[in-house]
Amino acid sequence: MSSATLLPPDDRPRPKPLLAARAGRLEMVTIRAFLLIPFLALVSAVPLTWGWGVSWVDLAIAAVFYTVSTLGITVGYHRYFTHGAFKANRAVHIALAIMGAMAAQGSVIGWVADHRRHHAFSDREGDPHSPWLFGTSPLALAKGFWHAHMGWLFGRDRTNIDRFAPDLAADADIRMVDRLFPLWVSLSVLLPAVLGGVLTLSWWGALTGFLWAGLARVAFQHHVTWSVNSICHMIGDRPFRSRDRSANFWPLAILSMGESWHNSHHADPSSARHGVRRGQVDISARFIWVFERLGWVWDVRWPTPQRLARLAVSGKR
Numbered sequence: 001m002s003s004a005t006l007l008p009p010d011d012r013p014r015p016k017p018l019l020a021a022r023a024g025r026l027e028m029v030t031i032r033a034f035l036l037i038p039f040l041a042l043v044s045a046v047p048l049t050w051g052w053g054v055s056w057v058d059l060a061i062a063a064v065f066y067t068v069s070t071l072g073i074t075v076g077y078h079r080y081f082t083h084g085a086f087k088a089n090r091a092v093h094i095a096l097a098i099m100g101a102m103a104a105q106g107s108v109i110g111w112v113a114d115h116r117r118h119h120a121f122s123d124r125e126g127d128p129h130s131p132w133l134f135g136t137s138p139l140a141l142a143k144g145f146w147h148a149h150m151g152w153l154f155g156r157d158r159t160n161i162d163r164f165a166p167d168l169a170a171d172a173d174i175r176m177v178d179r180l181f182p183l184w185v186s187l188s189v190l191l192p193a194v195l196g197g198v199l200t201l202s203w204w205g206a207l208t209g210f211l212w213a214g215l216a217r218v219a220f221q222h223h224v225t226w227s228v229n230s231i232c233h234m235i236g237d238r239p240f241r242s243r244d245r246s247a248n249f250w251p252l253a254i255l256s257m258g259e260s261w262h263n264s265h266h267a268d269p270s271s272a273r274h275g276v277r278r279g280q281v282d283i284s285a286r287f288i289w290v291f292e293r294l295g296w297v298w299d300v301r302w303p304t305p306q307r308l309a310r311l312a313v314s315g316k317r
């Protein structure tokens with residue numbers, strides 16, 4: 001082959017940049033409000049009202065909203081939109097994007113772009129939330145834990161949508177759901193107040209519904225999802241080969257609805273099931289299975305024994 005067929009270095013197509021324009025002042029204020037207001041509600045509500053200011057009605061509403069918005073993140077934002085673990089009809093496609101927004105972790109396009117960048121650079125320079133970016137001394141790991149858990153959310157860097165989520169940016173329905181993010185978050189914290197008021201026929205019920213099933217539930221769920229980014233890249237078993245420090249952390253399996261089987265996930269990102277071994281509860285995978293039976297989703301990428309054997313760390317369990 002003659003050298004004339006090679007493009008000179010400057011004309012080679014380059015990958016698009018990792019980052020887009022930095023976040024503006026208003027965006028940063030909004031993000032801090034979304035993160036800190038539910039958190040302050042949680043830390044003040046627990047000691048102030050536990051035992052007398054929370055009712056079974058509040059906890060029941062919280063459980064329903066926790067389940068809906070967590071599935072929006074795990075089945076929707078993560079396994080479907082980020083990794084394409086299955087195909088879905090249009091109604092499910094849109095419903096999953098709205099349910100995910102109700103977790104108040106960011107609108108769908110930005111969330112997916114960040115998470116695809118996490119997989120592209122996991123635990124290396126370029127990963128938006130690795131706990132390993134500062135070193136391995138105890139102090140560096142404490143800093144890394146904070147950064148991976150929630151510190152990264154306060155940074156002004158923005159993942160480049162053109163590079164990491166052009167498919168979603170080209171989808172008119174998803175762009176609409178994405179733009180309406182503040183509406184979905186408002187509904188997520190206000191509907192529990194309405195339900196609390198209607199079910200108890202009292203303003204007090206509306207207030208405690210808002211506080212517990214609205215704000216405190218959002219904050220609690222934030223920390224469960226963020227623990228997957230922090231704890232599940234630091235502590236746990238690593239039965240599968242992956243290029244990073246991702247680990248399976250069983251204590252969070254139920255609350256994270258299967259997402260804490262994170263080493264299995266990094267080894268096989270597009271698999272619809274993360275808890276792939278016997279006894280590894282994965283509630284999200286069970287819901288995908290039900291949706292498949294109902295005919296709402298199809299082409300589900302279920303793991304096969306042969307594939308799992310190939311991905312397993314050789315010589316270990």
Ligand SMILES: [Zn+2]
Nearest residue numbers: 118246262266
């Ligand atoms: Zn990860």
Ligand SMILES: [Zn+2]
Nearest residue numbers: 115119265269
């Ligand atoms: Zn993932």
